[in-house]
Amino acid sequence: VNLLSIPHLSTGEMLRSVKKQDTALSRWVASYIDAGRLAPDHLVMRIVAQRLKSDECRNGALFDGFPRTIVQAQLLDDFLSEEGLKLDMALELRVDEEELIQRLLKRAQIDGRVDDNYDTIRERLHVFKTQTAPLTEYYARQSKLEVVDGMQTPDQVFDAIKACVDRHSH
Ligand code: AMP
Numbered sequence: 001v002n003l004l005s006i007p008h009l010s011t012g013e014m015l016r017s018v019k020k021q022d023t024a025l026s027r028w029v030a031s032y033i034d035a036g037r038l039a040p041d042h043l044v045m046r047i048v049a050q051r052l053k054s055d056e057c058r059n060g061a062l063f064d065g066f067p068r069t070i071v072q073a074q075l076l077d078d079f080l081s082e083e084g085l086k087l088d089m090a091l092e093l094r095v096d097e098e099e100l101i102q103r104l105l106k107r108a109q110i111d112g113r114v115d116d117n118y119d120t121i122r123e124r125l126h127v128f129k130t131q132t133a134p135l136t137e138y139y140a141r142q143s144k145l146e147v148v149d150g151m152q153t154p155d156q157v158f159d160a161i162k163a164c165v166d167r168h169s170h
Pocket of ligand 1: 001011012013015032033034036038039040044066067068072114117124
């Protein structure tokens with residue numbers, strides 16, 4: 001269901017599609033993804049900005065996996081204010097670490113993503129804790145943060161997200 005009728009922008013997907021090309025840039029991007037480290041902030045912001053300026057995003061967009069650092073959040077805020085746009089809401093889906101590892105290992109069997117192996121997952125969780133988790137505070141200060149318990153059933157998670165979206169749309 002596309003509740004909002006706006007495009008879903010996954011920076012992970014965008015970076016994986018860059019990785020698939022055979023260029024110096026793609027090999028550079030691959031070195032980050034395959035190690036479970038974050039791609040450089042300015043590169044990610046440039047890719048997102050390009051999409052946001054396109055016609056498909058005229059009614060808005062849903063970010064998935066972005067921003068992932070305080071610097072990305074600041075770059076995004078700067079870009080949006082230059083464009084006369086604003087972020088409505090930031091959503092944190094909270095899942096226990098053990099459950100998260102199990103879900104990612106299961107996805108490895110289904111999607112075959114090379115970064116869904118145990119060592120890379122551990123690195124990504126470390127990166128999340130040190131670089132991404134501080135964003136909850138950043139968006140809480142802006143009164144934009146919503147937290148949903150991702151340990152519920154998919155239907156319950158969907159309903160909870162819908163309620164958050166309703167509270168923040170106008
Ligand atoms: P994902 O599909 O969101 O799990 O992202 C897969 C990988 O792509 C991450 O482990 C990072 O290497 C890279 N990536 C995705 N989104 C970002 C982002 N916002 N900033 C930096 N690197 C990212």
